[in-house]
Amino acid sequence: MLILSLILAHLISDFYLQTDNMVREKYKNLKKHLAHHFFMTGLVLGGYLIPYFNVINSLNNFLFPLVLIVFSHFLIDFIKIKLLDTIKITNEENMKRLSFFLLDQLLHLGMILLACHLFIGLEITKISEVFKEGHKLSSINAVLFILIIVILTTSVSGHLIRILLGSLPNQLLSFEGKYAFKANRHEDQYAHSRIGKKELTEEYHYTIFSKHDLSRGKLIGYIERLLVLVLTFYSAYPAIGFIVAAKSIARFKQMDDRDWAEYFLLGTLTSMFIGISLGIVLREVLT
Numbered sequence: 118m119l120i121l122s123l124i125l126a127h128l129i130s131d132f133y134l135q136t137d138n139m140v141r142e143k144y145k146n147l148k149k150h151l152a153h154h155f156f157m158t159g160l161v162l163g164g165y166l167i168p169y170f171n172v173i174n175s176l177n178n179f180l181f182p183l184v185l186i187v188f189s190h191f192l193i194d195f196i197k198i199k200l201l202d203t204i205k206i207t208n209e210e211n212m213k214r215l216s217f218f219l220l221d222q223l224l225h226l227g228m229i230l231l232a233c234h235l236f237i238g239l240e241i242t243k244i245s246e247v248f249k250e251g252h253k254l255s256s257i258n259a260v261l262f263i264l265i266i267v268i269l270t271t272s273v274s275g276h277l278i279r280i281l282l283g284s285l286p287n288q289l290l291s292f293e294g295k296y297a298f299k300a301n302r303h304e305d306q307y308a309h310s311r312i313g314k315k316e317l318t319e320e321y322h323y324t325i326f327s328k329h330d331l332s333r334g335k336l337i338g339y340i341e342r343l344l345v346l347v348l349t350f351y352s353a354y355p356a357i358g359f360i361v362a363a364k365s366i367a368r369f370k371q372m373d374d375r376d377w378a379e380y381f382l383l384g385t386l387t388s389m390f391i392g393i394s395l396g397i398v399l400r401e402v403l404t
Contacts, residue, residue: 119165120239121261123186123229127156128265131225132272144198147191155187182232189228197221211283218280222273257404265400270341270346274391278338282384338384344393349396355391361385 134153139146162179186278197217204213254262341360348356368381 118255118258118261119161119237120230120233120244121258121265122161122165123158123233125261125265125268126161126227127154127225127229128268128273130154130157131222132268132276143194147194147198150194151191154190155183158186159183160292177236182236185232185235186229189232192356193221193224193228211281215277215280218277233274254402262402263399266346266395267343269396270342270395271390274342274388274395275335275338277391278384281387282380338388342388342395345389345392346396346399349393350400352400357389359387 130150130153134157135150139150143150158178162183166175166179201217208271230239230241230244234241341364344360345357364381364385368377
């Protein structure tokens, strides 16, 4: 239960308590971000320690793992920030950014497991037993595991897809928000011409962009992956095709633009892959 609680605390701190502004200004808000992790990790370790409280347990089961997890988080984030500044990854190098994101999360997970192994006596080799046939999680562990999968399906995968695609606002601006207006202006020198009136046609292009469009798209992505997760859990794979069909119909006119079509296809396939993969993991662990 402890390891699942610590992972859940990490995900909440990283993807719910950390705002978009904190992500953009990671170095400036690093102390605030670490405070979130210190509070959440301390809350979990403190709750775990209450039934076994004494001086020795407070050191081994609370203080030491708390310091290791928070300090390692600071070290990993600090090195990541410095590397990103040094390497100068551009906005077009999405795969590199995605690699840094995945490596960052795997290192954080590894440090949580290491802290539990060193100070709380968790046998890391026993984690694989969760996937063995006939193994059943307790009710509390099952709830914690479901919550972790839901967060991975929504916020974490949404951030992952946003890194992979990279240019969602630009795509919306260049296609959905483009409107053309024509202004017909009579030229004075031709106003009384016997040939007839001559006009100069000017065409203006305006880009209209609303943040609400992004919010709706983000919510649609969450619901889409949750539906795929549930359908995969119950092995209802044919029903997943209807979700893809519904999205395609809604975006049918925009498919004329090749850039948008490729962008839409990449996002949809990635979203489906994540939803199906996590659905299979959830089914294998819980059933």
